Amino acid sequence: xxQLNQSPQSMFIQEGEDVSMNCTSSSIFNTWLWxxxxxxxxxxxxxxxxxxxxxxxxGRLTAxxxxxxxxxxxxxSASIPSDVGIYFCAGRKGQGAQKLVFGQGTRLTIxx
Amino acid sequence: xxxxxxxSRYLVKRTGEKVFLECVQxxxxxxxxxxxxxxxxxxxxxxxxxxxxxKEKGDIPEGYSVSREKxxxxxxxxxxxxxxxxSMYLCASSLNPLLAGGSANTGELFFGEGSRLTxx
Numbered sequence: 001x002x003q004l005n006q007s008p009q010s011m012f013i014q015e016g017e018d019v020s021m022n023c024t025s026s027s028i029f030n031t032w033l034w035x036x037x038x039x040x041x042x043x044x045x046x047x048x049x050x051x052x053x054x055x056x057x058x059g060r061l062t063a064x065x066x067x068x069x070x071x072x073x074x075x076x077s078a079s080i081p082s083d084v085g086i087y088f089c090a091g092r093k094g095q096g097a098q099k100l101v102f103g104q105g106t107r108l109t110i111x112x
Numbered sequence: 113x114x115x116x117x118x119x120s121r122y123l124v125k126r127t128g129e130k131v132f133l134e135c136v137q138x139x140x141x142x143x144x145x146x147x148x149x150x151x152x153x154x155x156x157x158x159x160x161x162x163x164x165x166x167k168e169k170g171d172i173p174e175g176y177s178v179s180r181e182k183x184x185x186x187x188x189x190x191x192x193x194x195x196x197x198x199s200m201y202l203c204a205s206s207l208n209p210l211l212a213g214g215s216a217n218t219g220e221l222f223f224g225e226g227s228r229l230t231x232x
Contacts, residue, residue, distance in 0.1 A: 003154060033220060042116070042202055042223030043155075088154065090221075098143055098162055098208065099170075100221060104154035 006089050006103025014111050019076040021106045023089035031092035032065050032072035033100065038085045046087075047074070076108075084110050115139070118203050118224035125231050131190040133227050135203030142208035144186035145221065146170075146178060149200040158201075161186055162208060193231045201227045 004023045013019060023032070031050055035043035047058050049065035049072060056063055062075045072089055089103040119134035137144065145160040147170075157170030161180040175197060179187040186205075190197055204221040 006154070009152065035223075040226075042204075042225045043221075044223070045220050048220055098206075099145075099157065099160060102147075102155040104152060 004089055004091055004101055004103040006106055008106060009104065010107040010109070012109045012111065013079060015079060015081060017079055019079055019083070019108060020073065021087060021089075022071060022073045023091070023103045024071040025091060025101075026070065027093065028069040029091035029093055029101075030069070032063070033090040033092070034061075034063050034072070034074045035088040035090060036085050037088065037105075043086075043088055079108075079110055081110055081112060084108055116203055116205055116222050116224040118201075118227045120227050121225060123227060123229045125193050125229065127194060127231060129193050129231075131193050131229065131231075133188040133190075133201055133203075133229070135186045135188070135224055136184050137186075137203075137205040137222070138184065139205060139222065140183070141205035141222075142183075143206045144180065145204040145206075146176070146186065146188045147202045147204065148172070149202055149226070155202065158188065193229075195231050197229065198231045199229060201229060203227075 004025050006023045033048050034046045036046050037043040047063040052069045053067045054065040060077045064073045086105045086107050088105050090100040116137045125131050143162050146158045147155040149155050156172050158176050159178040161167045164183050167178050177189045203224040206221045
C-alpha cells in the first residue's frame with residue numbers, strides 16, 4: 001500500500017533547537033495531519049490541515065499544507081525534553097475517504 | 113473526552129496460539145481500524161471496519177482476521193500466531209466523513225494506547 005515519504009527518519013538535537021520535518025507524496029491529498037507518539041503510547045493528533053497553503057500553529061508547533069497538495073511540513077520551535085517521541089504525518093485523499101495514509105515517522109531525541 | 117481502549121498493553125504468546133486483541137471506543141464512531149507499527153515502517157493498516165459486521169482488508173491483512181459485532185468494539189484475531197507478528201498493534205476510530213455531511217474537519221483518527229505483542 002502507498003505510504004508517504006517522511007524525512008528525516010530520526011533527529012538528535014540539543015534542547016532549545018528548532019526542528020523541521022516533512023512529508024512528500026506523488027499523489028494529491030485533501031487533508032494533512034500530524035500526530036505525535038510518546039514512548040509506550042498511541043499517537044495523538046497535533047495539527048490538522050484542510051486547505052492547500054494553509055499554515056496552522058499549535059503552541060510551539062507550526063505545520064503547513066503544501067501548495068501543490070503533495071507535501072506538508074512540521075516545525076517545532078525551541079524544543080524541550082517533552083517533545084521527545086515519534087512524529088507521523090498522515091494524509092487523506094478525498095473528502096469522503098475513510099482511510100489515512102501514514103508516513104514512516106520521525107523519531108526525535110533531545111539532548112538536555 | 114474521547115477514549116479508545118485496548119484490552120491488553122502487553123502480551124506474550126507462543127507460536128501457533130490463537131490471539132485476540134480487543135478494542136473499544138466510546139465516541140460512537142462508525143469507523144474502526146487496526147494498524148501494526150514496526151520500526152522504520154510506520155503504521156500499516158491491517159483491517160478496517162466502517163460499520164457493524166462490515167470489514168475491509170487494509171494493506172497487510174494476511175494472517176489476521178477481524179470481528180465487529182457491535183459498533184463500539186473491534187477485535188483483531190491472529191488465528192495462529194507467528195514470530196513475524198511480533199509488533200505493536202494500534203487500534204483507532206474515526207467519524208465517517210460522509211455521514212458528517214462531508215465536512216472537511218472529520219476523519220481524524222483517535223488511537224488507543226497500543227498492544228505490544230511478542231510471539232515466541
